[in-house]
Amino acid sequence: MFSKKKADSQIDVEQHELLENAQRRIKQKKRVFSHFVVFLIGGVFLILINKILKYGEQYDWFVWVILVWAFLFVVHAFNVFVTQRFMGMDWERKQRERLVTKQKQRIAELQKEIETEFPLSQINKKKE
Numbered sequence: 196m197f198s199k200k201k202a203d204s205q206i207d208v209e210q211h212e213l214l215e216n217a218q219r220r221i222k223q224k225k226r227v228f229s230h231f232v233v234f235l236i237g238g239v240f241l242i243l244i245n246k247i248l249k250y251g252e253q254y255d256w257f258v259w260v261i262l263v264w265a266f267l268f269v270v271h272a273f274n275v276f277v278t279q280r281f282m283g284m285d286w287e288r289k290q291r292e293r294l295v296t297k298q299k300q301r302i303a304e305l306q307k308e309i310e311t312e313f314p315l316s317q318i319n320k321k322k323e
Contacts, residue, residue, distance in 0.1 A: 216284045223275045234268050 241257040244250050 212284075220279070223279065227272050227275045230268055230271055234264055237264065 238257075238261045241260055245252065245255060245257040
């Protein structure tokens with residue numbers, strides 16, 4: 196039992212990133228669904244306060260509150276299901292790679308400029 200060596204289950208960096216991304220997406224979707232449930236329960240509660248408890252009975256204020264809350268829910272759902280699909284991890288990775296490529300090109304250009312302005316052969320001759 197204690198003498199057996201445990202097999203090391205090493206997960207490479209890419210798989211680790213994929214797992215973290217999947218966990219983050221699951222949490223986001225779970226929050227949207229819980230937001231929806233709270234929205235439904237809250238809407239019913241607001242209607243009950245207005246109609247049955249007769250709080251602010253002259254005016255149906257709950258309609259405006261529910262509309263604002265529904266708008267916020269739609270924004271939340273849009274952010275999770277639409278924005279994350281187009282601007283998710285793949286988009287971030289492509290942007291990062293594009294910026295790194297630009298930086299490498301700029302560094303190469305600067306090195307060429309330095310080599311043309313200050314060639315190594317002239318520096319070595321001055322030292323001798």
